[in-house]
Amino acid sequence: MLACPACGAENMLGAEECEACGYDLTDLSRPESASSFERSFQDKPVRCLRDHPALTVLANQSVRDVLGLLMQRDEGCAVIVDDQGKAIGVFSERDALMQVADEEEDILDRPVGELMTTEPVTVEADAPIAFALHQMDLGGYRHLPCVDEKGIPVSMVSVRDIVTFVGHRFLEGEAPA
């Protein structure tokens, strides 16, 4: 049972608000993680990761141009935006590799909008890192566009950023010889 800190009434474990007084219990219902390591995944928002602006392109840009930009910016994934700047798709190195290498010339000149993955899974900058990690693991994604409340991409979170976060935060000083 969960005692309400405001009125002391007993509530079901996992209750979102106190049945007696309506006090918000969501924070109490969140599972307690054992270590600071685990807690940091829950407490730290996605924006604590290496913050690099998302590479945004328009759907009518050619695959060749987008590939060039990815390589130039050393990015693994571009976000395709509509004319309002909203994220409508993603095009990753993996997409490129799977589709481009066959009939190179032909596909390189096609608009990226034809080859992108539509309705990409996105995260908000305030979401906990654990959430991004979970999404990446579920979908097998290497990149998640981070969007603001209007769906405008503000940055890109990559699987490498998360591993770097773990490396820098917890394993510093254990660098390989």
Place this chain on the structure above:
Amino acid sequence: MEPLQILREEPISRLGELPLSTVSPEQTMRDAVAVMRDARRGCVLICRYKMPVGVVTERDVLKRLGASQSLDVPVSAVSTGEVWAVKRSDSLAHAISMMTSHQCRHLPVVGERGEAVGILSVRRIVRALVELFPTAIYNLPPVTLPIRKEREGA
């Protein structure tokens, strides 16, 4: 055991069998692309007599394509020849540090005699983190996102 302690003490072999895709130094970049696509992996090892002598990644391929260079060249001509390998007995923390310090997404894993036994990807590390910390990662506020059966896109 503390999660951090697990990372520091558990060996890479704890992750089980790791995938291994290889090409020989004489094979072409086009061959390497075919291997990557079949295996759906972003990295193949260049091996001579089972010993890793180089790595070809999808970025190497895309750099060539972006610069309109041919894929019909031997992989040995493109690969940098630097191989950051880890041993199966090294800790997971060591692997993470290697990936962080060398900024790579894949590490060749070698056995006792230096023979290639697998490729450890950053994705597999993420899987391991999720498996190690189920409390932190699975017990999140519910989201109404469809769970996709196939991996797609990024």
